[in-house]
Structure formats: structure tokens, C-alpha cells
Amino acid sequence: MTKHILFLKWWLFFTVICVTSVYIASMGALETLWEKDTTKLSFVLIALFGSMSAWCGYKTWTLSKFLNSGREDKHIFEKIDHLIEVGWFASDLCLTIGMIGTVSGFIMMLSGFYTVDVSKVQTIQELIKQLGAGMSTALYTTLVGLICSALLKIQYFNLNQAIDRIRK
Numbered sequence: 658m659t660k661h662i663l664f665l666k667w668w669l670f671f672t673v674i675c676v677t678s679v680y681i682a683s684m685g686a687l688e689t690l691w692e693k694d695t696t697k698l699s700f701v702l703i704a705l706f707g708s709m710s711a712w713c714g715y716k717t718w719t720l721s722k723f724l725n726s727g728r729e730d731k732h733i734f735e736k737i738d739h740l741i742e743v744g745w746f747a748s749d750l751c752l753t754i755g756m757i758g759t760v761s762g763f764i765m766m767l768s769g770f771y772t773v774d775v776s777k778v779q780t781i782q783e784l785i786k787q788l789g790a791g792m793s794t795a796l797y798t799t800l801v802g803l804i805c806s807a808l809l810k811i812q813y814f815n816l817n818q819a820i821d822r823i824r825k
Contacts, residue, residue: 661722701754
């Protein structure tokens with residue numbers, strides 16, 4: 658059996674995420690995100706995703722190292738299983754922050770109707786700009802929140818499945 662196979666599976670998944678992220682960033686996605694997301698919550702989500710992915714990698718390495726040592730201490734499994742709840746919480750938090758960005762974007766969008774004067778072309782133009790900025794904020798934060806949440810859930814699901822297989 659290959660040493661640290663559990664960690665190597667996580668590492669492969671994380672590497673694919675990193676390579677894909679670099680490719681997307683090279684196409685100008687981060688600049689577009691910076692311009693379109695006026696709340697900048699997408700970058701909070703990306704930072705949360707990166708830190709929780711690294712934390713999952715550390716826990717996966719710890720479990721993998723323990724499994725390769727041949728020891729039969731069930732306490733370590735319980736401890737890591739308990740700490741995995743933090744990862745599940747973070748994945749749900751990504752969804753929540755994404756939805757906060759969505760609601761913020763819609764509020765930004767709709768707040769323009771309060772000051773619109775339909776007799777002046779300038780106010781209609783400003784309203785259209787505000788509608789576009791609010792909608793792009795809403796959609797980008799939703800998209801980033803969903804992607805970060807899904808990718809975190811995959812990582813923590815794999816770690817959780819490994820612990821369940823070990824217990825049986």
C-alpha cells in the first residue's frame with residue numbers, strides 16, 4: 658500500500674484546484690471580480706476557502722501519518738472527526754457570505770429607485786449603472802460562495818469518509 662494515500666488524494670484535488678485557479682486568474686478573472694463585486698465579499702470567500710483547504714490538508718496529513726504509523730489509537734480518529742465539524746461549518750459559512758453578497762447587491766440595485774427622476778435622462782442613466790453594479794455584485798458573490806462551499810464540502814467529505822472506513 659502506498660504511504661500517505663489519503664493525503665495524496667487530497668493533494669491531487671487541491672493541486673487541480675490551484676492549477677485551475679491560476680488559469681482562470683491568468684484570463685483576468687480576479688480583476689473582473691475586483692471591479693464587479695463592490696462589496697469585495699468574494700475575496701473574503703476566497704481567503705476563507707484557502708485557509709480552510711490548507712487546514713483540511715493539515716488534518717488529512719495528520720490522519721495519513723497516523724495511519725502509516727500502524728498505531729491503533731481510536732482517540733485520534735475521534736479528535737479529527739470532531740474537528741472536521743469546523744470544515745463543515747466553514748463550507749456553510751461560504752454559502753451564507755455568498756447570500757449576504759446577493760442580498761447586498763439587490764439592495765444596491767433597488768436603492769437607486771428612491772432618487773430617480775424620470776424627467777431627467779441623467780438620473781435614468783445613473784439608475785442603469787447602479788442596477789448593473791448591484792446585479793453584478795449579487796451574481797458574483799453568489800457564484801464564488803457556491804463554488805467555494807462545494808469545493809470545501811468535497812474535501813471534508815473525503816476526509817470524513819476516510820475516518821468512517823477506518824472505524825469499520
